[in-house]
Amino acid sequence: MQKRKEYEFNIEKLEFPSQGIAYYEGEKVLIKNTLPGQKVIAKVSKKKAVGVEAKLVKILEDVDYKIEPQCAITEFCGGCSHQFLTYEKQLEFKKEQVLKLFEEAEIMDFEFLGIEKSPEVFEYRNKMEFTFGDFLKNGELTLGMHTKGRSFSIVTVDDCRIVDVDFREILKVVLNYFKELKLPHYKVMEHEGYLRNLVVRKAKNTGEILVNIVTTSQIDFDLNEITNKLKELKCDGNITGIIHTFNDSLSDIVQSDKTETLFGRDYIIEKLLDLKFKINPFAFFQTNTKGAEKLYSLVRDFLGDSESKVVFDLYCGTGTIGQIVAAKAKKVLGIELIEEAVAAANENAKINGLDNCEFIAGDIAKVIKEVKDKPDSIILDPPRAGVHPTALDYVIKFDANHIVYVSCNPKSLVVDLKEMIDRGYKVNKVILMDMFPHTPHIETIVNLIK
Numbered sequence: 001m002q003k004r005k006e007y008e009f010n011i012e013k014l015e016f017p018s019q020g021i022a023y024y025e026g027e028k029v030l031i032k033n034t035l036p037g038q039k040v041i042a043k044v045s046k047k048k049a050v051g052v053e054a055k056l057v058k059i060l061e062d063v064d065y066k067i068e069p070q071c072a073i074t075e076f077c078g079g080c081s082h083q084f085l086t087y088e089k090q091l092e093f094k095k096e097q098v099l100k101l102f103e104e105a106e107i108m109d110f111e112f113l114g115i116e117k118s119p120e121v122f123e124y125r126n127k128m129e130f131t132f133g134d135f136l137k138n139g140e141l142t143l144g145m146h147t148k149g150r151s152f153s154i155v156t157v158d159d160c161r162i163v164d165v166d167f168r169e170i171l172k173v174v175l176n177y178f179k180e181l182k183l184p185h186y187k188v189m190e191h192e193g194y195l196r197n198l199v200v201r202k203a204k205n206t207g208e209i210l211v212n213i214v215t216t217s218q219i220d221f222d223l224n225e226i227t228n229k230l231k232e233l234k235c236d237g238n239i240t241g242i243i244h245t246f247n248d249s250l251s252d253i254v255q256s257d258k259t260e261t262l263f264g265r266d267y268i269i270e271k272l273l274d275l276k277f278k279i280n281p282f283a284f285f286q287t288n289t290k291g292a293e294k295l296y297s298l299v300r301d302f303l304g305d306s307e308s309k310v311v312f313d314l315y316c317g318t319g320t321i322g323q324i325v326a327a328k329a330k331k332v333l334g335i336e337l338i339e340e341a342v343a344a345a346n347e348n349a350k351i352n353g354l355d356n357c358e359f360i361a362g363d364i365a366k367v368i369k370e371v372k373d374k375p376d377s378i379i380l381d382p383p384r385a386g387v388h389p390t391a392l393d394y395v396i397k398f399d400a401n402h403i404v405y406v407s408c409n410p411k412s413l414v415v416d417l418k419e420m421i422d423r424g425y426k427v428n429k430v431i432l433m434d435m436f437p438h439t440p441h442i443e444t445i446v447n448l449i450k
Helices: 087-104 165-181 224-232 289-303 320-326 339-351 364-370 389-397 410-422
Strands: 006-010 013-015 019-024 027-031 039-048 051-061 111-116 127-134 141-147 150-156 195-202 208-215 238-246 258-264 268-272 275-279 306-314 329-336 357-361 377-380 402-407 426-433 443-449
Touching (some): 013 087, 087 111, 087 410, 087 426, 127 165, 141 165, 165 208, 268 289, 289 377, 289 426, 320 329, 329 339, 402 410, 410 426, 410 443
Parallel strands (some): 111 426, 306 329, 306 377
Antiparallel strands (some): 039 051
């Protein structure tokens, strides 16, 4: 096969993260946005060790198991990828892909407990980062998500169905206001412009809403008028804070050089399994609140009776899992790289009256060497890349009888599990938790015993 040349392919199966797999003259071809049973034309783009990558050009023969998506712009929006599948079909595909990874890694002889559904299939997200831009170059201002297959195109998502009506109404007010003023949006390649992002967080269980308008410092603009428009907006929830973040980073990420409070406070309070959590603008918090309650309950069940045990919560973030299991543990020690997250974790522990929790900031691969406590159980919840090899070596050397591994990336998970199995652990139970309906992503919870 030649690069930049188009070929006809039959999609045979999916591999995580929901990439269609075809074969051409014995060579494996990976094609995004395709489904098993489709016949497609795709253009070869890359040749990699795992196979040839090709970009979908046209569907010649479609499948009969597609449904009408709830969102009218699904074909353009890069936020969702599977709204045209029934939820049951989405779960079936996710389960097959994860189990295939375990099989290929030769991880066997465990009890598979199936896949747990998200309690909410639509309007489940508690945070969205919308981007200012244009759909067509130099066109009118848009606010929403990146368009599929077009890096610098932004499609307005004022009818997005994975967030609730409050998100949609806030987006409309902000977009219409800045459209009239004709303020320039930030252009990543030119490093010019003012409007960058609108970030909305909503606590599902308390209804508190935090609105964050993210701009560069290239224009000195008074945001009092849009602040007042948002304060007047009738929401199902309650806007408790409006903030302005200055971000002059050259990359296309949301970060803070400086943040000012325009109204109220710069955080929201959420309740999760009878505990309270203060969520700051840039703190990590699971984006599916009802799903998180279910996920953390599964982790707590895997831990079992821990009243006399010391539990390590590694990659603890703001300490949600650690605090949820703390009621049934002798002591919880959390370690996290991001200092702000650790400060929030310790603050939340005080709010919840938990005196058996300690959270430490630092690189796990380094901090773990200095820890004096010996864990009975370890909770691992690393980022997508998995556990750093140095950190994993120390985790294994702690010789804990029990480890619960929570993973958002089954590809890095199976790599880590192979190392742990080689060094004396056995995969006992596996359960999947769908936190991200209509996307390829899935959480996997693994119970390991010595």
